[in-house]
Amino acid sequence: MTVVLKLGGSVITEKDEPETVDRTALSAAVSAIAESAVGEDIVVVHGGGSFGHHHAAEYGVSTTEGTHDVDGVQAIHGAMCRLNAAVVDALSEAGVPAVPVHPFSAAARDADGDLSLPTAQVTTLLAEEFVPVLHGDLVAHAGAGATVLSGDELVVELASAVDANRVGVCSTVPGVLNEDGTVIDRIEAFEAVASALGGSDATDVSGGMAGKVRALLALSAPAVVFGPDALPAFLAGESPGTTIAGDDDW
Ligand SMILES: Nc1ncnc2c1ncn2[C@@H]1O[C@H](COP(=O)(O)OP(=O)(O)OP(=O)(O)O)[C@@H](O)[C@H]1O
Numbered sequence: 659m660t661v662v663l664k665l666g667g668s669v670i671t672e673k674d675e676p677e678t679v680d681r682t683a684l685s686a687a688v689s690a691i692a693e694s695a696v697g698e699d700i701v702v703v704h705g706g707g708s709f710g711h712h713h714a715a716e717y718g719v720s721t722t723e724g725t726h727d728v729d730g731v732q733a734i735h736g737a738m739c740r741l742n743a744a745v746v747d748a749l750s751e752a753g754v755p756a757v758p759v760h761p762f763s764a765a766a767r768d769a770d771g772d773l774s775l776p777t778a779q780v781t782t783l784l785a786e787e788f789v790p791v792l793h794g795d796l797v798a799h800a801g802a803g804a805t806v807l808s809g810d811e812l813v814v815e816l817a818s819a820v821d822a823n824r825v826g827v828c829s830t831v832p833g834v835l836n837e838d839g840t841v842i843d844r845i846e847a848f849e850a851v852a853s854a855l856g857g858s859d860a861t862d863v864s865g866g867m868a869g870k871v872r873a874l875l876a877l878s879a880p881a882v883v884f885g886p887d888a889l890p891a892f893l894a895g896e897s898p899g900t901t902i903a904g905d906d907d908w
Pocket residue numbers: 665666667668669704705706707708711809828829830831833834835836854855856857858859860862864865866867868870
């Protein structure tokens with residue numbers, strides 16, 4: 659049983675305060691991971707929150723708008739490495755054998771925007787009983803300089819690379835919400851929920867909930883979107899919040 663879990667940047671940071679970790683939320687998430695029966699069979703991905711998105715917005719960089727500004731690259735990637743170090747440190751302190759993996763050092767997009775992400779280091783680290791911790795980052799992009807690589811895109815790539823049985827996306831909301839604010843139980847097609855889906859309440863250059871649902875629909879494994887309180891339940895094998903099932907599903 660291999661799990662890919664994304665911790666939303668808006669969960670583990672104070673999304674409106676530049677480069678500020680939400681220590682209470684991070685330690686709750688870390689405890690849930692450390693105490694779960696999933697053990698070392700987990701790949702953790704985290705998003706940008708007030709680290710990546712803040713700088714990306716300042717330099718006008720998104721998943722499609724690139725930059726050749728080296729200061730911008732260093733600011734955005736550097737901030738994500740600082741957040742990654744905070745997540746890895748917190749997991750290590752809780753006894754989880756967490757190790758950092760930085761996507762900017764390995765991935766690239768071609769001129770059509772198609773991503774290639776080497777994953778042999780992730781699968782090997784997993785087999786060697788480490789817990790790889792990746793993060794939303796920048797990525798070299800042919801013809802565009804560097805663009806944002808969202809944690810949601812990483813989740814999709816990693817889920818197939820590690821043959822994940824379960825994919826969890828922990829965000830600040832209890833699931834994908836309908837227009838009336840209720841949690842949608844299950845999503846099978848983007849069109850069916852498109853009108854309810856917006857971007858993000860906070861600074862977010864990678865598409866907010868609409869981008870998330872689109873990316874997760876591409877998966878063959880079922881993906882679950884839930885809020886921070888439901889993380890222990892997800893790790894215990896339950897499917898709280900919204901289940902997003904792609905075409906290949908059940
Ligand atoms: N229909 C919807 N249901 C739930 N959330 C929605 C919906 N439409 C828009 N949103 C927004 O999407 C946000 C979640 O996406 P966001 O990308 O901000 O979260 P995240 O992945 O936790 O953070 P990050 O991108 O920093 O990793 C919610 O906080 C909410 O503002």
